[in-house]
Amino acid sequence: MKKVEFQYFDGCPSHKQAxxxxxxxxxxxxxxxxxxLVNVESPEQAEKLGFYGSPTIKVxxxxxEGRSGEFxxxxxLYDTDGELxxxxxxxxxRERLLNSNSQTNNSVNSxxx
Numbered sequence: 602m603k604k605v606e607f608q609y610f611d612g613c614p615s616h617k618q619a620x621x622x623x624x625x626x627x628x629x630x631x632x633x634x635x636x637x638l639v640n641v642e643s644p645e646q647a648e649k650l651g652f653y654g655s656p657t658i659k660v661x662x663x664x665x666e667g668r669s670g671e672f673x674x675x676x677x678l679y680d681t682d683g684e685l686x687x688x689x690x691x692x693x694x695r696e697r698l699l700n701s702n703s704q705t706n707n708s709v710n711s712x713x714x
Contacts, residue, residue, distance in 0.1 A: 603701075605634045606659040610641050613655035613676050615687030623658060626694045647674040654678075656687075658694070660701045665694065 607623060609616035620638075627634060641652050651664075654677025658665040666679060678685040681693045 603632060603634045604637070604661050606637045606639055608639045608641055608650060608652050608657040608659065609655045615676065616656045618688045619656040622689060622691045623694055626691050626698060630695065630698065632698065641674070644674040648672045658689070660698065663701070665697045
């Protein structure tokens with residue numbers, strides 16, 4: 602079972618829609634996951650968690666976008682089709698979840714897509 606972690610901070614204007622998009626994609630793909638919602642409350646906690654900005658989505662401990670390195674306790678931007686946005690689209694999330702799935706050789710319900 603995949604572990605999906607959604608990290609955010611309360612002041613982020615993008616996290617609510619990003620969370621909605623993530624939950625809808627997980628439901629559409631019918632992927633069984635261990636889901637954790639993590640409110641990052643300080644720069645110190647951000648460093649400890651490897652938080653790359655709000656919102657951050659991690660699958661099995663890896664950033665959905667593939668970021669690594671320095672943490673950030675700021676709002677985050679995603680590059681979706683050459684456009685920077687604070688809210689990853691459902692298509693963006695779906696594509697990366699499916700790619701992470703093929704990398705770990707876990708099966709996804711083939712009827713989902």
